[in-house]
Amino acid sequence: MIRTRKRRYYxxxxxxxxxxxxxxxxxxxxxxxxxxxxxxxxGLVPDEFVGFDNYVKLFTQFPxxxxxxxxxxxxxxxxxxxxxxxxxxxxxxxxxxxxKIKGSKQFKTLFFIPTALSAVIVGFIFKLVLNPVWGIFNxxxxxxxxxxxxxxxxxxxxxxxxxLAIVTAWHNIGIPVIFFTAGIDSxxxxxxxxxxxxGVSVWGEIRHIIIPILAPIIGIVTIxxxxxxxxxxxxxxxxxxxxxxxxxxxxxxxxxxxRTTFGSQVNSVNDVGLGATIASVMFIIIFLGVTLIxxxxxxxx
Amino acid sequence: xxxxxxxxxxxxxxxxxxLIWAGGGKEAASDDSGAVVLRYTSLRTEDQERENSKxxxxxxxxPNIKIQFEAIKDTEYDTVLxxxxxxxxxxxxxxxxxxxxxxxxxxxxxxVELNDIIPGMHDTFTANSIATWATEDGVMYxxxxxxSITGVWYNIDIFNKYGLxxxxxxxxxxxxxxxxxxxxxxxxxxxxxxxxxITETLYCDLGPNFYGGEDSRQKLMAKEIKYTDPKxxxxxxxxxxxxxxxxxxYQGIDYVTMQQMFLNEQAAMFIxxxxxxxIIRDAEVNAGWFPPPVEKKGDPLHYAxxxxxxxxxxxxxxxxxxxxxxxxxxxxxxxxKLLANALPGMFPTLKIHYDIDDALALEIIESTQMSHVVPxxxxxxxxxxxxxxxxxxxxxxxxxxFLNGTFTAKQAVEYxxxxxxxxxxx
Numbered sequence: 076m077i078r079t080r081k082r083r084y085y086x087x088x089x090x091x092x093x094x095x096x097x098x099x100x101x102x103x104x105x106x107x108x109x110x111x112x113x114x115x116x117x118g119l120v121p122d123e124f125v126g127f128d129n130y131v132k133l134f135t136q137f138p139x140x141x142x143x144x145x146x147x148x149x150x151x152x153x154x155x156x157x158x159x160x161x162x163x164x165x166x167x168x169x170x171x172x173x174x175k176i177k178g179s180k181q182f183k184t185l186f187f188i189p190t191a192l193s194a195v196i197v198g199f200i201f202k203l204v205l206n207p208v209w210g211i212f213n214x215x216x217x218x219x220x221x222x223x224x225x226x227x228x229x230x231x232x233x234x235x236x237x238x239l240a241i242v243t244a245w246h247n248i249g250i251p252v253i254f255f256t257a258g259i260d261s262x263x264x265x266x267x268x269x270x271x272x273x274g275v276s277v278w279g280e281i282r283h284i285i286i287p288i289l290a291p292i293i294g295i296v297t298i299x300x301x302x303x304x305x306x307x308x309x310x311x312x313x314x315x316x317x318x319x320x321x322x323x324x325x326x327x328x329x330x331x332x333x334r335t336t337f338g339s340q341v342n343s344v345n346d347v348g349l350g351a352t353i354a355s356v357m358f359i360i361i362f363l364g365v366t367l368i369x370x371x372x373x374x375x376x
Numbered sequence: 377x378x379x380x381x382x383x384x385x386x387x388x389x390x391x392x393x394x395l396i397w398a399g400g401g402k403e404a405a406s407d408d409s410g411a412v413v414l415r416y417t418s419l420r421t422e423d424q425e426r427e428n429s430k431x432x433x434x435x436x437x438x439p440n441i442k443i444q445f446e447a448i449k450d451t452e453y454d455t456v457l458x459x460x461x462x463x464x465x466x467x468x469x470x471x472x473x474x475x476x477x478x479x480x481x482x483x484x485x486x487x488v489e490l491n492d493i494i495p496g497m498h499d500t501f502t503a504n505s506i507a508t509w510a511t512e513d514g515v516m517y518x519x520x521x522x523x524s525i526t527g528v529w530y531n532i533d534i535f536n537k538y539g540l541x542x543x544x545x546x547x548x549x550x551x552x553x554x555x556x557x558x559x560x561x562x563x564x565x566x567x568x569x570x571x572x573x574i575t576e577t578l579y580c581d582l583g584p585n586f587y588g589g590e591d592s593r594q595k596l597m598a599k600e601i602k603y604t605d606p607k608x609x610x611x612x613x614x615x616x617x618x619x620x621x622x623x624x625x626y627q628g629i630d631y632v633t634m635q636q637m638f639l640n641e642q643a644a645m646f647i648x649x650x651x652x653x654x655i656i657r658d659a660e661v662n663a664g665w666f667p668p669p670v671e672k673k674g675d676p677l678h679y680a681x682x683x684x685x686x687x688x689x690x691x692x693x694x695x696x697x698x699x700x701x702x703x704x705x706x707x708x709x710x711x712x713k714l715l716a717n718a719l720p721g722m723f724p725t726l727k728i729h730y731d732i733d734d735a736l737a738l739e740i741i742e743s744t745q746m747s748h749v750v751p752x753x754x755x756x757x758x759x760x761x762x763x764x765x766x767x768x769x770x771x772x773x774x775x776x777x778f779l780n781g782t783f784t785a786k787q788a789v790e791y792x793x794x795x796x797x798x799x800x801x802x
Binding site for chain 1: 452458473484628637642764768776780798
């Protein structure tokens with residue numbers, strides 16, 4: 076008994092470095108920002124206690140409320156689009172890669188290369204590619220005789236967000252591909268062979284073998300995407316500025332938070348208290364979202 | 377994926393932090409020769425070389441002081457400035473935006489008061505430009521650096537090709553646009569993706585002739601008229617007439633693309649400010665300039681010529697004496713002359729005469745001295761942008777939505793007024 080208790084103290088000691096680091100860099104900042112959301116004032120440290128005024132402002136006052144509802148809508152739309160363009164498409168690619176086709180292994184590496192780039196670099200590259208004056212994309216469409224398809228890709232409020240979602244998907248598709256191929260590779264060969272002998276079609280194999288076995292991995296990928304999308308900032312920042320241009324159509328939580336907290340461009344006023352409020356709401360949404368997805372994917376398995 | 381990125385970021389920050397902590401910060405303060413290095417931060421990334429050659433003149437006078445020019449992209453400048461002042465890593469000399477932008481920095485307690493330190497500014501600078509960086513009680517916190525004029529740049533070669541000449545009235549202006557468009561030319565290097573650009577260089581450039589310029593700006597500030605006044609609506613409608621001459625896909629064209637289009641001679645006209653003259657000279661474009669067209673001949677010309685940027689001293693600078701020395705120099709007529717020639721298109725706001733060598737810069741400044749000119753400034757920069765939603769933010773959004781066709785002129789002004797009603801007109 077004494078020995079085990081002693082051992083427990085040792086355990087605490089081993090845990091301490093990580094626990095302290097986690098507390099200093101994660102826990103304390105999170106609690107601090109929750110606290111700041113109840114304060115207001117100019118400067119980086121808001122000092123005037125206002126209770127829930129910031130929340131009331133964010134949820135009820137023009138134009139803060141409009142901006143908030145807009146980012147909420149945009150962020151969920153963006154998440155749904157990324158789920159399709161990145162994860163569903165990544166799933167299809169993973170299945171193709173794991174078929175025994177010559178050279179398929181090399182593709183896995185190929186798909187992962189963009190992921191190694193910084194989001195800001197990806198953003199700037201695509202901003203150039205999609206530029207309506209000298210962007211190579213519209214020029215390519217023109218030379219293919221597809222002039223009718225030419226759009227102001229980053230300037231049209233109805234398509235700007237889907238374009239951003241595609242860029243995000245291009246950037247991060249390596250991650251679901253790696254996850255899914257690892258999952259598919261781990262499926263026992265016997266199981267697959269047995270099903271083939273029984274005459275199961277490819278579609279049947281995907282539906283009845285791969286998807287059920289991959290369910291926990293799909294859950295993890297969904298959670299990663301959800302957390303990533305609701306804290307995304309770099310892509311919007313580098314392609315559409317902190318205003319989520321055009322007309323706030325690509326405005327998502329990260330951009331709204333940055334704009335509110337630090338102020339931006341000519342003659343706008345920064346409000347760290349309100350920014351902390353937005354961060355707190357983001358935290359709650361991400362927390363609830365992750366819990367829900369986790370529960371859902373557990374039930375499926 | 378996010379987590380690993382954060383870990384790398386933290387590691388990188390720790391490394392950088394350690395480097396600075398270990399003395400990297402101190403090294404920057406003086407160089408090998410023992411001279412003091414003054415850090416001077418600006419939002420004009422275009423001016424790196426021109427600023428350096430101008431500031432070298434200062435080092436000739438004061439060999440023990442060197443100026444290190446550090447420019448930050450204009451759209452990020454305010455954020456970086458505020459956070460760096462707050463965290464104590466800001467430059468010694470900081471560039472200040474006019475009115476509410478600079479006032480926020482002063483109110484934050486980051487700036488040195490200049491009344492006693494740099495005497496005599498009232499004798500050299502225009503009263504207007506001094507008031508731009510002074511409190512109601514007359515406390516001055518910025519030395520006016522330069523003023524900007526907004527109008528229209530045009531490509532002389534393209535104009536000559538079609539036998540066009542500078543328009544005076546709006547009707548002549550539209551006729552030019554029509555002629556160029558029919559000839560298959562790109563009329564304007566203009567897009568709506570960067571909100572500040574379409575407000576500062578479109579609504580507040582060509583608009584004043586229709587919303588009544590300075591008179592309406594003062595009345596709006598005094599709450600005598602509202603933003604929903606028919607004059608402001610008319611200004612929206614007028615600039616809206618230009619949209620059909622914008623390049624295709626204009627909603628996706630940002631300010632940098634606009635600049636490049638004009639510099640590469642891909643467009644005939646560029647509605648912008650005098651501050652572009654430096655890069656126009658660098659690119660050797662054969663460019664001309666005309667003031668915003670008036671509605672009909674004989675109308676007063678409401679011309680935006682406003683004190684744009686100033687320099688202030690960071691209160692926490694380690695080199696107070698050197699910083700004061702530098703600003704004294706900046707406030708001197710000698711500097712004004714250097715600035716006007718080293719950075720053409722940027723006009724010192726001096727009462728006294730100074731020579732300008734660049735012919736076009738001279739033409740621009742002389743155009744503001746015509747008898748029918750009524751100078752004005754940016755509509756939302758004074759008082760109307762001290763709180764959120766700031767007049768500038770609202771107007772930026774309204775102009776963008778209007779030019780993109782999402783808002784009618786009436787909806788645009790109502791939107792801005794609704795925002796101002798929440799605090800300014802309360």
